[in-house]
Amino acid sequence: MSETQIRLSGSGGQGLQLAARILVSGLALEGRNISLSQSYEPTSRGGLSRSDLVVGSSTGYPLVSAIDYLVILDQIAVENSLGLIKNDSTVIVDSERVDSPPDGAHTTISLALIQTAREIGNVRAANVVSLGVLAGLSGICSQKSLLQAIRDTVPARFIDLNLEALARGYALVSAEKSKDTQLTAVS
Amino acid sequence: MLDQAKTPFEIRDYIRQQLFPHFMCPGCGHGIALRALLWAIHDLGIAKDDLAIVSGIGCSGRIGAYIDANTFHTTHGRPLAFATGLKLARPDLHVIVITGDGDCLAIGGNHLIHACRRNLDITCLMLNNEIYGMTGGQVSPTTSSDRYTTTTPEGNYEPVFDACKLAQGAGAGFVGREMTLQTPSLKKLIQQGIAHPGFSFLEVISDCTEIYGRKNDLGESAEMVLSQKADFRSASYGMIADEVFQPRNVKTGVLYKDDRPEYAQAYRQKIASRAKK
Amino acid sequence: MSSVQNIQGNHACALAAVAAGCRFYAGYPITPSSEIAERMSVELPAVNGIFVQMEDEIASMGAIIGASMGGAKTMTATSGPGFSLKQENLGYAAATEVPCVIINVMRGGPSTGMPTRPAQGDVMQARWGTHGDHPIIVLTPWSVQEIYQQTLRAFDLSEALRVPVVVLIDEVIGHLVESVDLAKMNTGNPVERKWADSSQEDFQPYAHTEDLVPPMPRPGDGYRTHTTGLTHAENGFPTQDPEVANRVISRLLQKLEHHNDLVECVNQSDCKDAEIVIVAYGITARAAQSAKQQLQGEGVKVGIFRPITLWPFPQQTFSEAIANARLVLVPEMNAGQLIVEIERYRNDSTRIIGLNRYDGEPISPQQIFNKVKEVLQDA
Numbered sequence: 127m128s129e130t131q132i133r134l135s136g137s138g139g140q141g142l143q144l145a146a147r148i149l150v151s152g153l154a155l156e157g158r159n160i161s162l163s164q165s166y167e168p169t170s171r172g173g174l175s176r177s178d179l180v181v182g183s184s185t186g187y188p189l190v191s192a193i194d195y196l197v198i199l200d201q202i203a204v205e206n207s208l209g210l211i212k213n214d215s216t217v218i219v220d221s222e223r224v225d226s227p228p229d230g231a232h233t234t235i236s237l238a239l240i241q242t243a244r245e246i247g248n249v250r251a252a253n254v255v256s257l258g259v260l261a262g263l264s265g266i267c268s269q270k271s272l273l274q275a276i277r278d279t280v281p282a283r284f285i286d287l288n289l290e291a292l293a294r295g296y297a298l299v300s301a302e303k304s305k306d307t308q309l310t311a312v313s
Numbered sequence: 314m315l316d317q318a319k320t321p322f323e324i325r326d327y328i329r330q331q332l333f334p335h336f337m338c339p340g341c342g343h344g345i346a347l348r349a350l351l352w353a354i355h356d357l358g359i360a361k362d363d364l365a366i367v368s369g370i371g372c373s374g375r376i377g378a379y380i381d382a383n384t385f386h387t388t389h390g391r392p393l394a395f396a397t398g399l400k401l402a403r404p405d406l407h408v409i410v411i412t413g414d415g416d417c418l419a420i421g422g423n424h425l426i427h428a429c430r431r432n433l434d435i436t437c438l439m440l441n442n443e444i445y446g447m448t449g450g451q452v453s454p455t456t457s458s459d460r461y462t463t464t465t466p467e468g469n470y471e472p473v474f475d476a477c478k479l480a481q482g483a484g485a486g487f488v489g490r491e492m493t494l495q496t497p498s499l500k501k502l503i504q505q506g507i508a509h510p511g512f513s514f515l516e517v518i519s520d521c522t523e524i525y526g527r528k529n530d531l532g533e534s535a536e537m538v539l540s541q542k543a544d545f546r547s548a549s550y551g552m553i554a555d556e557v558f559q560p561r562n563v564k565t566g567v568l569y570k571d572d573r574p575e576y577a578q579a580y581r582q583k584i585a586s587r588a589k590k
Numbered sequence: 591m592s593s594v595q596n597i598q599g600n601h602a603c604a605l606a607a608v609a610a611g612c613r614f615y616a617g618y619p620i621t622p623s624s625e626i627a628e629r630m631s632v633e634l635p636a637v638n639g640i641f642v643q644m645e646d647e648i649a650s651m652g653a654i655i656g657a658s659m660g661g662a663k664t665m666t667a668t669s670g671p672g673f674s675l676k677q678e679n680l681g682y683a684a685a686t687e688v689p690c691v692i693i694n695v696m697r698g699g700p701s702t703g704m705p706t707r708p709a710q711g712d713v714m715q716a717r718w719g720t721h722g723d724h725p726i727i728v729l730t731p732w733s734v735q736e737i738y739q740q741t742l743r744a745f746d747l748s749e750a751l752r753v754p755v756v757v758l759i760d761e762v763i764g765h766l767v768e769s770v771d772l773a774k775m776n777t778g779n780p781v782e783r784k785w786a787d788s789s790q791e792d793f794q795p796y797a798h799t800e801d802l803v804p805p806m807p808r809p810g811d812g813y814r815t816h817t818t819g820l821t822h823a824e825n826g827f828p829t830q831d832p833e834v835a836n837r838v839i840s841r842l843l844q845k846l847e848h849h850n851d852l853v854e855c856v857n858q859s860d861c862k863d864a865e866i867v868i869v870a871y872g873i874t875a876r877a878a879q880s881a882k883q884q885l886q887g888e889g890v891k892v893g894i895f896r897p898i899t900l901w902p903f904p905q906q907t908f909s910e911a912i913a914n915a916r917l918v919l920v921p922e923m924n925a926g927q928l929i930v931e932i933e934r935y936r937n938d939s940t941r942i943i944g945l946n947r948y949d950g951e952p953i954s955p956q957q958i959f960n961k962v963k964e965v966l967q968d969a
Contacts, residue, residue, distance in 0.1 A: 361814060395653065402661065427649070
């Protein structure tokens with residue numbers, strides 16, 4: 127399997143590191159080798175937060191250098207990824223919190239990630255909604271493994287919420303795909 | 314307890330005679346403190362193989378080498394840190410720290426307060442001679458007011474630490490002070506300190522005749538030691554005016570004692586309760 | 591079932607320490623190494639070990655030496671400013687030959703620097719940070735798996751040779767999560783210290799043994815020896831006799847060279863035929879490895895020399911590795927530290943070039959690729 131580089135980014139407190147842990151756990155169930163590095167800043171709330179995943183590294187280099195899939199949940203995170211986006215990258219941004227997504231030849235998909243989380247009762251679930259979108263678009267990890275990963279990773283009282291958030295993420299992709307045939311090719 | 318306690322104390326049984334003549338100056342109070350310590354160890358029946366002496370740097374730090382035991386001469390101000398590791402790793406050893414006023418209260422002050430706070434079963438013997446003797450006589454945190462040292466040419470203007478109050482405030486389970494003048498009392502205090510299950514801080518009022526005494530014209534060693542008994546420095550010597558020296562009202566004996574939980578015991582209890590969960 | 595787990599570098603370090611037999615840890619909180627202390631506070635009590643958070647870095651270093659003098663395998667972990675504070679007692683451990691392991695998860699410097707950012711600025715400090723001539727071993731893992739392996743090895747070397755061992759971990763690797771199979775890496779056969787068991791009569795704790803590593807007396811075993819940071823004769827007591835001092839310090843300094851077969855650990859590839867050899871360690875070596883694949887794809891003859899044991903520097907092996915190279919590139923996340931050592935071993939026809947970065951970002955594979963192309967063009 128080829129190498130895939132993924133970045134989940136936003137502002138501290140949006141739960142991106144948990145989303146990355148769920149993804150890592152799901153990928154582990156599928157026997158994929160991963161490298162996960164996370165931004166590590168003195169501030170833990172509000173500042174830039176990012177989790178980088180290199181799945182099935184082809185060279186052994188563990189850090190992200192050219193992103194295949196980029197999730198941005200807050201405008202604050204846009205600048206940090208400029209220069210790492212390729213022409214064939216897919217950039218998933220939250221329509222509410224990201225006003226000016228990165229420019230370029232890459233594919234940008236703007237979705238109501240945070241609003242979807244709000245609809246299911248907890249704005250903090252936007253991280254897992256995004257994860258559903260990412261997985262739905264990229265096929266990097268099966269839905270079955272991610273469901274299991276949520277059960278393995280998330281505190282018991284939040285499991286149902288996150289299972290629903292994941293499903294809503296996948297649903298956003300389906301809705302988008304029915305609008306745009308180009309996306310079908312991506313997945 | 315070993316049978317040794319039933320026999321009379323003979324210092325030669327506890328010292329490394331091959332290192333003699335020793336390095337201490339004539340009249341230095343540290344030798345008396347050493348004798349009192351070994352006497353206490355004898356009477357407690359502690360085997361030399363089970364005794365670990367950890368010392369720092371300075372004149373006080375050097376006396377550990379003369380003890381026929383497991384002796385560790387560590388870095389300046391750090392003997393309590395080394396002793397903490399040693400005692401935690403080897404609870405079977407009797408760990409005794411020998412330190413001085415500079416080693417313990419200046420460069421090692423942070424280690425002292427935290428050793429007191431932890432209350433690990435270590436005995437800390439601080440030999441207070443009010444001076445950095447080994448480096449030639451600089452002012453220390455316990456140098457009395459207006460004393461001359463090589464770094465206070467006009468007399469000391471810094472306030473002094475009351476080491477025992479400091480140790481008590483920081484949480485030591487046993488605090489005491491004694492003079493080298495009264496060796497049997499000193500020996501008894503050390504014995505009580507070692508027997509106490511927790512951190513014991515013992516301040517020994519020692520004297521530095523050769524450097525501090527001469528610089529301040531305090532007389533020969535006998536006079537310096539006797540002045541301890543008077544509880545204040547004799548005012549009859551030399552260039553310093555009488556009124557400068559106030560009676561020190563130094564209290565001696567056991568100053569504080571409590572039964573606070575000992576650190577290693579508290580640690581093991583916590584771990585045991587965790588294992589049960 | 592597979593025993594592969596996704597695990598953080600700092601976490602792997604703690605697990606390796608326990609697997610190596612570490613039963614005493616003393617430390618002080620400091621970014622970016624604190625996860626090691628946190629993990630040890632969980633792991634050690636479970637194996638009847640002791641974890642203690644000390645009042646400062648100096649005390650932590652003193653406490654691990656004290657515990658090791660008592661017979662325990664010991665470790666502390668720190669970063670930049672804390673590593674500076676440990677230097678005095680680290681020198682004591684080197685002089686008194688007390689085994690201990692010091693982890694330094696490097697962060698940006700100087701001073702408080704950039705606490706959460708990677709740097710490799712402590713390379714020279716790890717070798718020469720404490721005063722006086724002294725032996726020390728410094729290891730530089732490049733992955734989570736290697737953090738585990740080299741931490742195990744740090745304990746083995748420290749116990750076997752009675753020398754402090756420093757593991758320099760890049761911040762990015764300390765915090766990296768990678769898929770590793772720990773079960774495969776743990777040999778389950780850690781080296782145990784050579785304890786004195788000969789006659790107590792006239793025992794010489796610092797005897798000039800054939801292997802230059804005297805057996806260590808354990809307190810309580812009846813030897814009743816003296817340990818001091820003062821220059822000491824074979825009997826353990828201080829000396830200022832020039833002849834004795836020369837003899838005992840010489841043994842101390844020759845100890846590691848004598849055991850070079852144990853100490854040296856180099857990973858090199860394609861150096862023999864390379865026109866350019868990249869010398870790198872830690873995360874920078876992984877960037878170099880990635881760049882190398884790309885360069886070789888373009889027909890560039892490039893090799894990599896990676897000293898996993900950074901100190902003592904593997905000078906002989908290195909000289910051989912660069913024998914045919916025209917160029918040596920030394921990428922480092924500092925202003926040029928290892929390059930100074932490397933310049934000592936160059937031959938006349940070799941050009942040594944640095945690639946340096948100290949802005950808190952790792953050197954990327956692309957940067958190395960570009961630099962190699964640039965210098966080949968110039969040469």
